[in-house]
Amino acid sequence: MSENGGTTLVEAVNLALARELERDPSVVVLGEDVGVNGGVFRATAGLQRRFGEARVLDTPLAETLIAGMSVGLAAQGFRPVAEIQFMGFIHSTLDQMLNHAARLRNRTRGRLTCPMVLRAPFGGGIHAPEHHSESTEALFAHIPGLRVVIPSSPARAYGLLLAAIRDPDPVVFLEPKRIYRALKEPVADDGQALPLDACFVLREGRDVTLVTWGALVRETLAAADTLAGEGVEAEVIDVATVKPLDTETILASVARTGRCVIVHEAARSGGVGAEIAAVLAERGLTTLLAPVVRVTGYDTVMPLYRLEHLYLPDEARILAAVRGVMEYA
Amino acid sequence: MTTVARFTVDYTRFLDPSGKAVAELPAFARDPASLVALYRAMVLTRAFDARAVALQRTGRLGTYASTLGQEAIGAALGEAMAPEDVLVPSYRETGAQIARGVRMSELLLYWGGDERGSRFTGPREDFPVSVPVASQSCHAVGVALAFRLRNEPRVAVSVCGDGATSKGDFYESLNAAGVWRLPLVFLVNNNQWAISVPRSRQSAAETIAQKAVAAGFRGEQVDGNDAVALRAVLEAAIERARKGGGPTLVEALTYRLCDHTTADDASRYRPAEEVSGHWAEDPVVRLRNHLVAAGAWRKAEEEALLDECARTVEAAVAEYESLPPQDPASLFDYLYAELPAALREQREALIRGGGGDE
Numbered sequence: 001m002s003e004n005g006g007t008t009l010v011e012a013v014n015l016a017l018a019r020e021l022e023r024d025p026s027v028v029v030l031g032e033d034v035g036v037n038g039g040v041f042r043a044t045a046g047l048q049r050r051f052g053e054a055r056v057l058d059t060p061l062a063e064t065l066i067a068g069m070s071v072g073l074a075a076q077g078f079r080p081v082a083e084i085q086f087m088g089f090i091h092s093t094l095d096q097m098l099n100h101a102a103r104l105r106n107r108t109r110g111r112l113t114c115p116m117v118l119r120a121p122f123g124g125g126i127h128a129p130e131h132h133s134e135s136t137e138a139l140f141a142h143i144p145g146l147r148v149v150i151p152s153s154p155a156r157a158y159g160l161l162l163a164a165i166r167d168p169d170p171v172v173f174l175e176p177k178r179i180y181r182a183l184k185e186p187v188a189d190d191g192q193a194l195p196l197d198a199c200f201v202l203r204e205g206r207d208v209t210l211v212t213w214g215a216l217v218r219e220t221l222a223a224a225d226t227l228a229g230e231g232v233e234a235e236v237i238d239v240a241t242v243k244p245l246d247t248e249t250i251l252a253s254v255a256r257t258g259r260c261v262i263v264h265e266a267a268r269s270g271g272v273g274a275e276i277a278a279v280l281a282e283r284g285l286t287t288l289l290a291p292v293v294r295v296t297g298y299d300t301v302m303p304l305y306r307l308e309h310l311y312l313p314d315e316a317r318i319l320a321a322v323r324g325v326m327e328y329a
Numbered sequence: 330m331t332t333v334a335r336f337t338v339d340y341t342r343f344l345d346p347s348g349k350a351v352a353e354l355p356a357f358a359r360d361p362a363s364l365v366a367l368y369r370a371m372v373l374t375r376a377f378d379a380r381a382v383a384l385q386r387t388g389r390l391g392t393y394a395s396t397l398g399q400e401a402i403g404a405a406l407g408e409a410m411a412p413e414d415v416l417v418p419s420y421r422e423t424g425a426q427i428a429r430g431v432r433m434s435e436l437l438l439y440w441g442g443d444e445r446g447s448r449f450t451g452p453r454e455d456f457p458v459s460v461p462v463a464s465q466s467c468h469a470v471g472v473a474l475a476f477r478l479r480n481e482p483r484v485a486v487s488v489c490g491d492g493a494t495s496k497g498d499f500y501e502s503l504n505a506a507g508v509w510r511l512p513l514v515f516l517v518n519n520n521q522w523a524i525s526v527p528r529s530r531q532s533a534a535e536t537i538a539q540k541a542v543a544a545g546f547r548g549e550q551v552d553g554n555d556a557v558a559l560r561a562v563l564e565a566a567i568e569r570a571r572k573g574g575g576p577t578l579v580e581a582l583t584y585r586l587c588d589h590t591t592a593d594d595a596s597r598y599r600p601a602e603e604v605s606g607h608w609a610e611d612p613v614v615r616l617r618n619h620l621v622a623a624g625a626w627r628k629a630e631e632e633a634l635l636d637e638c639a640r641t642v643e644a645a646v647a648e649y650e651s652l653p654p655q656d657p658a659s660l661f662d663y664l665y666a667e668l669p670a671a672l673r674e675q676r677e678a679l680i681r682g683g684g685g686d687e
Contacts (some may be wrong), residue, residue: 068471074471106444109445248670
């Protein structure tokens with residue numbers, strides 16, 4: 001998949017799934033349309049043909065079941081990687097993820113564990129129908145015992161998905177579908193996982209820290225380029241694992257820059273950005289030169305696609321926020 | 330118009346409420362020892378149950394879900410399952426859990442608010458009690474699929490109550506088990522009451538068993554107060570599943586002689602006469618009458634059994650109450666395989682004794 005200058009994010013997901021199916025016989029891929037059809041976004045394309053129906057299973061159309069049976073498989077020593085077709089359909093899995101997956105290890109004092117991955121494409125910006133564009137990572141990030149991982153590039157999708165599958169605990173793996181095919185980069189299919197629970201510093205800068213994840217990493221990096229032309233050097237942090245949070249990397253960065261703008265697509269109130277801002281208020285207050293500012297989706301229902309451009313943060317909003325915090329000396 | 334589907338639901342009973350055989354008994358029941366084993370399991374469950382309720386009433390145990398009147402289900406399931414099978418229980422499977430080797434002290438620990446109660450030194454692969462009703466039926470699908478994928482001749486048994494059969498998780502699980510013909514038995518303890526809502530308000534379906542028909546497999550009813558019938562039906566369903574014959578839904582018709590839990594007061598919603606009427610169907614008395622009439626059980630044996638059960642339960646209570654409390658750090662130590670860096674500070678603050686809020 002390296003022709004035409006690189007691998008897309010969705011192809012990287014496919015590479016990681018194939019790599020783990022190949023490497024570890026306990027890995028099974030399951031979900032709606034993941035078999036013959038290869039998934040509605042083709043994330044699982046070709047996997048059933050290559051690994052057989054016992055390893056790549058089409059399930060009945062039942063999200064609660066998909067999450068719940070994954071708990072059962074995981075407790076039995078399998079490593080299920082389940083796909084939920086769209087984020088809007090993931091919410092019926094909350095019961096299973098919150099009440100069972102996230103607490104099985106704890107409630108049995110380690111007797112049973114739940115090494116499962118629940119994958120879902122998330123976020124807006126592809127003119128999808130209703131219930132296809134939500135960003136509700138904060139609902140899962142609130143749950144003790146879970147990991148919530150969000151890649152923002154093909155290479156990080158590959159490395160983080162390998163890590164998520166190999167992780168001994170449940171991981172919700174949210175794939176920003178707006179950039180499933182929007183960018184390509186070389187991805188070495190070398191089986192090398194990237195670290196979970198760790199931010200990635202994508203660009204270093206001394207003046208302001210931009211903290212983001214998912215599809216908006218692109219707009220944030222673009223904003224950082226624009227700002228550089230104005231003499232403002234922005235540090236860009238891709239949080240990647242939004243639960244548990246690598247607060248040390250963020251705090252260390254803000255300690256140097258004194259300014260922080262948090263950028264995410266999800267609604268503002270109670271979002272992961274609020275947690276980051278709270279950590280900065282608790283542990284980084286004396287290093288701050290300016291208020292912490294959030295650039296986020298509005299506290300509205302995710303609009304249907306004709307208006308979604310109004311909802312989704314863009315480079316202009318990021319630039320405006322940064323220029324605002326730069327006014328504080 | 331043509332009829333495109335038609336179904337029947339079988340009902341099995343061997344012993345009537347007085348303990349008299351109403352049909353030719355299954356082979357195992359001709360050996361008094363196997364009936365005595367069922368009887369002993371029921372009496373032990375009832376002794377444990379009474380003690381647990383008493384402990385709750387005196388502040389030595391948290392809220393507890395009694396199984397009074399439903400002991401035949403657990404005893405029969407314990408006999409019908411093989412040790413290598415996996416039980417995926419609701420919160421009213423005390424009898425089956427004891428029969429499968431969960432220590433009574435562990436059950437007390439669980440209901441006494443201590444996670445170590447679900448660590449199970451006995452059946453290591455059995456699921457812990459599931460409180461969100463029917464959610465566990467999805468786990469049983471995964472467990473049964475695991476057996477299938479590994480080609481193991483093992484069976485998963487998922488137990489829930491009548492109320493749980495109204496939930497989507499239940500239907501989703503039946504449906505998947507049918508599609509994949511999984512080695513899975515769904516056992517429904519239909520005790521007629523989901524807290525305060527009676528069976529008639531739970532579903533307009535004539536039987537719960539017929540819900541399996543919609544999922545493409547066999548559903549049947551059994552007298553849930555007849556331990557002989559339960560063992561026969563469950564054994565057949567489990568062995569069918571083990572041999573690749575697919576899932577079965579077994580609806581055990583019984584009655585909740587107790588409150589929903591110790592936190593409930595059933596007198597608020599059901600008449601005392603209804604409850605007292607059902608005591609005439611007591612599963613423990615039924616099997617005892619049968620054994621006595623068959624000359625397989627005498628007064629001295631009864632007294633010895635009651636004495637033995639009381640001593641066993643007291644030993645479990647002593648074990649439960651003598652266990653040192655959990656280390657405070659245990660709040661954090663089983664969240665993840667390895668504690669994430671982000672949580673270290675909270676854990677240290679807890680150990681220090683502050684909240685880390687300063």
